[in-house]
Amino acid sequence: xxxxxxxGIHGQVVEALGYRIVSGRIAQGDTIDVRSLTEELDISLTxxxxxxxxxxxxxxxxxxxxxxxxxLPGQEWNLLDADVIRWRVASGQGAKLLGDxxxxxAIIEPSVARHAAGRRxxxxxxxxxxxxxxxxxxxxxxxxxxxxxxxFHRALYxxxxxxxxxxxxxxxxxxxxxxxxxxxxxxxxxxxxPSHRAVLDAVRDGDPDGAHAAMTELLAQARADxxxxxxxAASDAGV
Numbered sequence: 089x090x091x092x093x094x095x096g097i098h099g100q101v102v103e104a105l106g107y108r109i110v111s112g113r114i115a116q117g118d119t120i121d122v123r124s125l126t127e128e129l130d131i132s133l134t135x136x137x138x139x140x141x142x143x144x145x146x147x148x149x150x151x152x153x154x155x156x157x158x159x160l161p162g163q164e165w166n167l168l169d170a171d172v173i174r175w176r177v178a179s180g181q182g183a184k185l186l187g188d189x190x191x192x193x194a195i196i197e198p199s200v201a202r203h204a205a206g207r208r209x210x211x212x213x214x215x216x217x218x219x220x221x222x223x224x225x226x227x228x229x230x231x232x233x234x235x236x237x238x239x240f241h242r243a244l245y246x247x248x249x250x251x252x253x254x255x256x257x258x259x260x261x262x263x264x265x266x267x268x269x270x271x272x273x274x275x276x277x278x279x280x281x282p283s284h285r286a287v288l289d290a291v292r293d294g295d296p297d298g299a300h301a302a303m304t305e306l307l308a309q310a311r312a313d314x315x316x317x318x319x320x321a322a323s324d325a326g327v
Contacts, residue, residue: 118158146172216243
């Protein structure tokens with residue numbers, strides 16, 4: 089089983105089974121032979137049941153009386169769950185998934201930037217500047233850079249002044265964070281600050297058209313970066 093850092097045997101079982109399901113080694117619709125897997129992985133039934141509960145929370149498995157536990161259809165999976173994203177990338181499905189995420193962002197985020205330019209407060213500008221400073225100071229540290237990048241976009245959502253848009257991070261946040269982890273791990277030579285700075289400058293200047301254009305350009309580069317790294321990430325995976 090692949091290491092699931094810091095989560096012990098329970099996490100290792102979640103990792104192993106989640107990857108098998110997402111990669112298709114345990115196919116959609118298959119009934120899971122719980123006792124056989126328990127013996128194979130040399131774990132207790134309690135650990136297995138708790139692990140399956142975690143996978144059920146990610147939409148990967150369900151259970152019915154007489155049928156037992158089975159793999160749900162892919163359309164039921166929580167595709168923006170960070171682990172599901174990681175498993176899909178590791179199994180060679182990252183290009184499709186991150187392409188879909190890029191398309192959703194292209195529809196939403198330029199308009200978010202436009203609204204933010206017209207409604208941002210001084211506190212919003214401070215939050216955006218702090219996230220950008222953290223991004224600038226995180227060169228070579230993929231995890232810190234990813235967290236800072238995600239924080240920038242979260243602050244931009246809040247800067248719209250729209251309570252529903254402000255909670256987009258609940259929907260897009262896990263996907264954005266995992267996407268950024270991949271990109272910053274495999275593209276450490278790139279500098280993300282200038283493209284984000286262009287968005288912040290337009291928002292600060294109260295320039296909706298400029299903010300829309302700057303975000304559109306940022307997302308085009310982000311999509312190109314994601315396309316470049318998905319193959320490398322899959323080949324590096326040791327699951």
